[in-house]
Amino acid sequence: xxxxxxxxxxxALEDSPQxxxxxxxxxxxxxxxxxxxxxxxxxxxxxxxxxLKVSESVNSLAKVLASVNDQTFGQKDVFMSxxxxxxxxxxxxxxxxxxxxxxxxxHAVVQQLDSLINNDLTRLTSLKEAFHTARTDHDQAMVKYSxxxxxxxxxxxxxx
Numbered sequence: 323x324x325x326x327x328x329x330x331x332x333x334a335l336e337d338s339p340q341x342x343x344x345x346x347x348x349x350x351x352x353x354x355x356x357x358x359x360x361x362x363x364x365x366x367x368x369x370x371x372x373x374l375k376v377s378e379s380v381n382s383l384a385k386v387l388a389s390v391n392d393q394t395f396g397q398k399d400v401f402m403s404x405x406x407x408x409x410x411x412x413x414x415x416x417x418x419x420x421x422x423x424x425x426x427x428x429h430a431v432v433q434q435l436d437s438l439i440n441n442d443l444t445r446l447t448s449l450k451e452a453f454h455t456a457r458t459d460h461d462q463a464m465v466k467y468s469x470x471x472x473x474x475x476x477x478x479x480x481x482x
Contacts, residue, residue: 349450356443363435370427377420384413 387410390403 345453349453352443352446352450356439356447359435359439359443363432363439366427366431366435370424370432373420373424373427377417377424380413380417380420384410384417387413 387406390406390410
């Protein structure tokens with residue numbers, strides 16, 4: 323994976339063409355990155371929702387298996403009752419693991435992506451807009467300054 327180049331602060335102050343190119347490259351990558359991250363977050367939310375449904379289904383299965391105590395499968399079918407009780411314990415444990423997985427998906431992935439989108443990428447977008455505004459103001463000031471200096475030069479040559 324290629325490493326990204328860093329913008330040196332001194333180069334940024336000098337407004338070099340290399341800095342302008344790096345800033346332009348970074349600006350171009352902000353919107354695709356934000357779009358990709360939003361799509362990733364939406365996919366993770368679908369995964370989280372489906373995982374919750376699986377967890378609920380496993381929980382209902384565990385409840386059905388827990389009700390085995392109230393049922394008999396014959397007079398001396400102790401083996402079947404014990405096997406179903408043991409299966410009920412395993413399914414209950416599986417439900418606990420499913421709940422932990424849902425919590426981890428939500429906290430470690432969905433909320434982190436939401437934070438990235440709402441904080442960092444939004445801030446990058448606003449910085450991009452602020453940079454364009456400052457760039458436009460700078461260009462206008464340079465044009466205005468160049469006109470003023472030409473007028474002063476012509477006035478100086480008249481006085482000489």
